[in-house]
Amino acid sequence: MNRIILLILTISCIASISRGDIRPIHGTIYDATDKSPIIGAMLKVEGTSIATQSDAHGRYTIKADEGKTLIISYIGYQTKRIKIDSIKNNKRIGNDASIRIDIYLQPATSQLNEVVVSGYGVKHSRRTLGYSTDKVTSKDLNKSSGYVATQLSGKVYGLSVGPAPQGTPPVNSNINTNSYGFAAQTNDERYKPITENAFLSAKDNPLSTFSIDVDEASYSNVRRFINNGQLPPVDAVRIEEMINYFKYDLSGPSDNSPVAIHTELSSAPWNPKHRLLRIGLKAKTIDMNKLPPSNLVFLLDVSGSMGEANKLPLVKASMKMLVDQLRPVDKVAIVVYSGQAGLKLAATAGDKKTEIKDAIDALEAGGSTAGGEGIKLAYKIARENFIKNGNNRIIMATDGDFNVGDSSDGDMETLITRERSSNVPITIMGFGMGNLKDSKMEILADKGNGNYAYIDNLTEARKTLITEYGGTMFMIAKDVKLQIEFNPGKVQSYRLLGYEDRLLNKEDFNNDKKDAGDMGSGHTVTAFYEIIPGGVKDEYNSSVDALKYQKLKENSSANSYSDELMTIKFRYKHPDSNLSKLNVVTVPDKPLDFNNTSNDFRFASAVAEFGMLLRGSEYKQKGSFDQAIKIAKGAKGKDDDGYRSEFIRLAESAKSLATNGQLVTEE
Numbered sequence: 001m002n003r004i005i006l007l008i009l010t011i012s013c014i015a016s017i018s019r020g021d022i023r024p025i026h027g028t029i030y031d032a033t034d035k036s037p038i039i040g041a042m043l044k045v046e047g048t049s050i051a052t053q054s055d056a057h058g059r060y061t062i063k064a065d066e067g068k069t070l071i072i073s074y075i076g077y078q079t080k081r082i083k084i085d086s087i088k089n090n091k092r093i094g095n096d097a098s099i100r101i102d103i104y105l106q107p108a109t110s111q112l113n114e115v116v117v118s119g120y121g122v123k124h125s126r127r128t129l130g131y132s133t134d135k136v137t138s139k140d141l142n143k144s145s146g147y148v149a150t151q152l153s154g155k156v157y158g159l160s161v162g163p164a165p166q167g168t169p170p171v172n173s174n175i176n177t178n179s180y181g182f183a184a185q186t187n188d189e190r191y192k193p194i195t196e197n198a199f200l201s202a203k204d205n206p207l208s209t210f211s212i213d214v215d216e217a218s219y220s221n222v223r224r225f226i227n228n229g230q231l232p233p234v235d236a237v238r239i240e241e242m243i244n245y246f247k248y249d250l251s252g253p254s255d256n257s258p259v260a261i262h263t264e265l266s267s268a269p270w271n272p273k274h275r276l277l278r279i280g281l282k283a284k285t286i287d288m289n290k291l292p293p294s295n296l297v298f299l300l301d302v303s304g305s306m307g308e309a310n311k312l313p314l315v316k317a318s319m320k321m322l323v324d325q326l327r328p329v330d331k332v333a334i335v336v337y338s339g340q341a342g343l344k345l346a347a348t349a350g351d352k353k354t355e356i357k358d359a360i361d362a363l364e365a366g367g368s369t370a371g372g373e374g375i376k377l378a379y380k381i382a383r384e385n386f387i388k389n390g391n392n393r394i395i396m397a398t399d400g401d402f403n404v405g406d407s408s409d410g411d412m413e414t415l416i417t418r419e420r421s422s423n424v425p426i427t428i429m430g431f432g433m434g435n436l437k438d439s440k441m442e443i444l445a446d447k448g449n450g451n452y453a454y455i456d457n458l459t460e461a462r463k464t465l466i467t468e469y470g471g472t473m474f475m476i477a478k479d480v481k482l483q484i485e486f487n488p489g490k491v492q493s494y495r496l497l498g499y500e501d502r503l504l505n506k507e508d509f510n511n512d513k514k515d516a517g518d519m520g521s522g523h524t525v526t527a528f529y530e531i532i533p534g535g536v537k538d539e540y541n542s543s544v545d546a547l548k549y550q551k552l553k554e555n556s557s558a559n560s561y562s563d564e565l566m567t568i569k570f571r572y573k574h575p576d577s578n579l580s581k582l583n584v585v586t587v588p589d590k591p592l593d594f595n596n597t598s599n600d601f602r603f604a605s606a607v608a609e610f611g612m613l614l615r616g617s618e619y620k621q622k623g624s625f626d627q628a629i630k631i632a633k634g635a636k637g638k639d640d641d642g643y644r645s646e647f648i649r650l651a652e653s654a655k656s657l658a659t660n661g662q663l664v665t666e667e
Contacts, residue, residue: 326350400437
């Protein structure tokens with residue numbers, strides 16, 4: 001009997017061990033020779049999709065089962081494998097405490113033939129590289145020409161590389177050091193530089209014109225950085241996309257218009273002397289049963305760079321989610337591209353789900369990336385299967401890392417501008433980390449009359465493709481533009497928060513040939529203007545001397561509209577029309593007390609404040625993480641999906657990262 005009991009206990013222990021014990025693991029990755037921290041080293045839990053990178057101080061944090069193996073790699077160093085339960089003398093306190101593992105990587109001793117070097121631009125780092133990503137050979141490194149001096153400074157495979165000669169123009173950087181003293185690690189990720197909108201004088205610039213933007217990619221990408229223990233690079237933070245990630249309780253149009261417009265005016269929480277105007281748009285929601293038939297083309301990147309667990313496997317799972325939404329009247333074709341583009345599945349009815357999913361499951365990653373050829377073929381297939389008065393759309397899933405044929409951002413803009421005459425919008429879904437080409441995908445979506453989402457997990461895929469299916473897939477209004485005329489009798493200066501790459505010339509507003517943003521079924525869009533009222537000291541616009549040859553005249557015409565703060569003009573087109581329609585709304589100068597505004601107004605203002613803090617904005621004024629978190633908590637309201645609660649946790653994590661200037665780990 002005792003033997004049986006002992007056998008049962010033994011089996012139980014073995015089963016317990018085999019199940020593993022999930023632990024937070026943290027530490028610092030060092031160069032074994034000089035003990036300097038290594039920035040951007042990749043850590044992966046073997047056999048899983050769990051991965052992270054060391055931050056600007058070489059620190060990392062990751063969760064894994066005891067018994068699993070960590071794989072640590074970095075260019076120029078020998079890859080190291082560490083079995084978590086084989087480490088001795090790890091600091092562990094309590095049953096749920098973290099494990100500290102400091103890791104020392106040995107420089108590679110093999111001959112350097114060719115290597116890709118990524119520049120990080122980290123302040124005060126002993127391992128400071130130049131601001132580019134380029135291929136260099138040992139022959140290049142040994143040359144005395146200016147090539148290496150211009151490109152690199154630091155260590156590559158143990159070889160010393162000198163700094164650039166004095167006066168050498170800097171190479172363009174894709175990394176931005178944030179205002180908290182360290183740079184977020186992005187490897188070879190690319191982001192379009194953003195120059196923040198400044199305050200403009202209402203007297204000299206009474207008109208502000210821009211195109212709406214329904215993209216949400218920036219928020220989920222920023223979330224990915226923060227959840228990995230890093231503040232994002234500043235150009236990854238697009239404030240309008242962060243605000244519009246969340247849905248707001250706005251009423252749709254009550255007439256035959258496809259879009260309704262709403263306004264709300266109060267004080268700016270980061271400067272109560274300033275006003276904050278929210279402009280909200282809500283597109284008409286179409287019943288799912290009344291949606292027109294769809295002609296969809298899945299354009300899937302299957303190049304070698306998509307082989308990681310958070311890329312092609314996640315693409316497959318996401319696309320199969322979308323397949324489950326298809327009806328018998330819908331059809332889908334699959335175009336893939338790596339070294340060249342090809343048709344994987346001809347247009348197939350939406351009720352043949354097994355056939356479509358089998359084609360998706362059969363996809364494998366490998367080869368180079370002919371993204372331009374893939375786009376051309378996808379549009380060709382979409383045109384061949386075009387449904388008149390239907391929903392014709394391309395859904396592209398990629399990391400944007402094109403390297404064959406037309407591949408630059410400029411090439412993509414030229415290509416997509418030409419192809420959009422097909423009247424086939426394109427939805428861009430970005431995947432992966434480390435080599436994400438955000439700038440390229442943003443261009444494709446903006447110029448292709450589409451939208452752009454970053455998919456970092458299945459939950460985000462579900463939000464984009466199921467919860468927001470109508471908004472993502474079905475256009476309600478196209479070329480949506482706003483033009484605001486400010487009353488200089490009431491407004492000294494104003495500033496549009498975000499939308500920097502959506503600004504239009506004032507003449508573009510009435511030009512129906514000028515492309516602008518589109519809205520899908522049920523979509524909401526929010527835009528904020530910060531306003532400096534008359535009589536309040538304007539610290540952002542310097543005065544100029546009186547003109548000698550022209551007499552400045554006061555704008556007396558504004559007095560007849562003394563109660564109006566501004567007039568908002570709103571243009572849009574129906575999806576099947578090339579002629580725009582105009583709506584006009586006036587906004588009275590009657591601000592509400594901030595605490596009496598709607599939950600949506602206050603929550604969206606907290607997201608805007610958070611975005612300015614992440615950007616280190618010169619316009620953040622008295623903004624703070626504490627204030628943004630407090631406002632968001634008080635304005636969370638009904639949060640069935642938990643997205644607002646997630647934002648609050650994200651802001652708290654970012655506050656810790658910004659305060660400490662380092663990764664926060666459990667001790």
